[in-house]
Amino acid sequence: MGTASDIKLIDENGLRIDGRSPTELRPIKIETDVLDRADGSAYIEWGGNKILVAVYGPREAYPKHTQDIEKAIIKARYNMAAFSVDERKRPGPDRRSVEISKVISEALSNAVMVEQFPRAQIDVFIEVLQADAGTRIAGLTAASVALASAGIPMRDLVVGCTAGKIDGQIVLDLGKEEDNFGQADLPMGILARSGKVVLMQMDGDLSIEEFDKATEMILDAIKRVNDIQREALAGKFVALALERGGE
Amino acid sequence: MPRDEAGVLSEIKRDYIIRKLKEGKRDDGRGLTDFREISIQTNYVPRAAGSAFVKLGRTKIVAGVKIESGEPFPDTPNQGVLTTNVELLPMAFPTFEAGPPNENSIEIARVVDRGIRESKMIDLEKLVIEPAKKVYIVFVDINVIDYDGNLIDACSLGVLSALKTAIVPGSKEGGKDFPLPIRNLPVSVTMVKIGDEIIVDPSVEEEQLSSARVTVSISEDGHIRAMQKGDSGSFTLDEIRKAIKISSDTGKLIREKYLQ
Numbered sequence: 001m002g003t004a005s006d007i008k009l010i011d012e013n014g015l016r017i018d019g020r021s022p023t024e025l026r027p028i029k030i031e032t033d034v035l036d037r038a039d040g041s042a043y044i045e046w047g048g049n050k051i052l053v054a055v056y057g058p059r060e061a062y063p064k065h066t067q068d069i070e071k072a073i074i075k076a077r078y079n080m081a082a083f084s085v086d087e088r089k090r091p092g093p094d095r096r097s098v099e100i101s102k103v104i105s106e107a108l109s110n111a112v113m114v115e116q117f118p119r120a121q122i123d124v125f126i127e128v129l130q131a132d133a134g135t136r137i138a139g140l141t142a143a144s145v146a147l148a149s150a151g152i153p154m155r156d157l158v159v160g161c162t163a164g165k166i167d168g169q170i171v172l173d174l175g176k177e178e179d180n181f182g183q184a185d186l187p188m189g190i191l192a193r194s195g196k197v198v199l200m201q202m203d204g205d206l207s208i209e210e211f212d213k214a215t216e217m218i219l220d221a222i223k224r225v226n227d228i229q230r231e232a233l234a235g236k237f238v239a240l241a242l243e244r245g246g247e
Numbered sequence: 248m249p250r251d252e253a254g255v256l257s258e259i260k261r262d263y264i265i266r267k268l269k270e271g272k273r274d275d276g277r278g279l280t281d282f283r284e285i286s287i288q289t290n291y292v293p294r295a296a297g298s299a300f301v302k303l304g305r306t307k308i309v310a311g312v313k314i315e316s317g318e319p320f321p322d323t324p325n326q327g328v329l330t331t332n333v334e335l336l337p338m339a340f341p342t343f344e345a346g347p348p349n350e351n352s353i354e355i356a357r358v359v360d361r362g363i364r365e366s367k368m369i370d371l372e373k374l375v376i377e378p379a380k381k382v383y384i385v386f387v388d389i390n391v392i393d394y395d396g397n398l399i400d401a402c403s404l405g406v407l408s409a410l411k412t413a414i415v416p417g418s419k420e421g422g423k424d425f426p427l428p429i430r431n432l433p434v435s436v437t438m439v440k441i442g443d444e445i446i447v448d449p450s451v452e453e454e455q456l457s458s459a460r461v462t463v464s465i466s467e468d469g470h471i472r473a474m475q476k477g478d479s480g481s482f483t484l485d486e487i488r489k490a491i492k493i494s495s496d497t498g499k500l501i502r503e504k505y506l507q
Contacts, residue, residue: 109479196481202474
């Protein structure tokens with residue numbers, strides 16, 4: 001969390017820098033099948049975030065010693081493009097992206113029916129083209145759609161969302177300035193139907209009451225984000241059914 | 248954590264651990280929210296600015312602090328710098344390999360780092376030599392030398408103890424040496440879920456049996472400063488609330504007993 005506490009993030013009307021109310025999400029748009037070569041793909045715009053996700057697999061896990069005889073392994077690779085942030089980011093994985101890739105892989109493994117594909121791996125490439133706070137949860141949300149669009153059997157969709165604390169107040173879906181100058185950030189990945197938590201990280205300063213309030217906001221927002229995921233997928237599969245059905 | 252040949256649990260042991268848990272007990276006699284025995288020896292490596300040798304049950308780590316002068320980050324010109332690194336030495340476990348940090352060691356280092364950074368444990372503003380030009384850089388390096396589970400808490404205890412006793416080499420910059428300014432002692436408590444039970448401070452066998460892990464770092468004011476859920480299992484929100492409560496209660500005991 002940032003240090004400059006003199007920046008005012010909530011105005012006298014209770015609105016945030018970009019005019020949102022505390023429980024308002026930024027605009028979200030998801031499209032499926034944006035890439036031709038990949039087995040499944042999705043593109044998400046979440047506020048100023050622009051993120052592409054491609055899925056390859058299930059295919060034989062390589063190197064061989066990584067194979068799990070009981071289930072498929074999910075290998076997510078979260079990557080930020082050099083031009084995605086204000087100051088050019090050196091290409092390639094850094095410690096932050098390695099950690100994010102790990103927690104996203106773990107979150108997705110819970111939703112995918114990995115036990116159906118022993119010794120296989122499913123690659124999920126998450127490429128952040130433009131970053132605007134909340135890239136990991138936007139990437140996770142799109143990754144879930146890309147997996148479903150690849151026809152990979154899943155128990156549930158993973159939905160990502162963040163809550164945080166700015167000017168001492170709990171708000172949903174931190175924007176860039178709020179992320180930089182706020183006092184806490186709580187990104188979560190939740191299974192849409194069961195409400196179970198599959199990703200959770202937090203840094204900053206939250207009392208236990210504030211944590212409860214933040215999770216309440218996230219749970220409520222999850223439904224809205226999940227609707228957008230389902231619409232994106234429904235669009236694809238309805239079109240597919242019409243094509244095959246012929247009438 | 249490793250789940251390969253070297254880490255395969257026998258079925259008998261697996262069943263025993265699970266059966267015991269149903270009775271509210273652990274295979275080593277602990278209660279569900281008990282830590283193993285902790286021993287901390289500070290100033291273990293006098294050559295370092297601060298150091299600690301920590302035993303958490305049979306898990307052993309050595310944490311060392313080195314403090315050098317260097318350039319601040321451009322976005323925080325009036326603050327010193329903290330960097331945390333964890334080495335999973337090949338001597339610590341049959342499947343640990345030498346080489347650059349892998350995703351496990353990076354995750355441990357970053358979770359430990361977040362607890363310390365977000366609790367503002369070190370007063371980084373007091374580590375400025377010349378604003379925007381020269382500050383103290385606090386390097387925390389942790390060597391894991393014997394692995395029997397729960398590296399996050401073992402490393403976190405080591406870092407806390409090493410930092411608490413660290414001396415900033417002010418004499419090299421024309422001033423006086425002074426103790427590293429410490430404001431807060433955040434304690435991290437790591438729990439795993441086996442079946443429906445949440446247990447504290449897992450051994451390596453319990454880690455292998457568990458489906459999900461969660462670490463909660465709480466500072467002296469009772470506020471949550473950092474959290475991390477790990478592994479491919481899931482938690483319900485109620486389980487996370489319970490984990491936060493356990494961390495708050497257990498962390499307080501650890502702070503009083505071992506860190507003050």
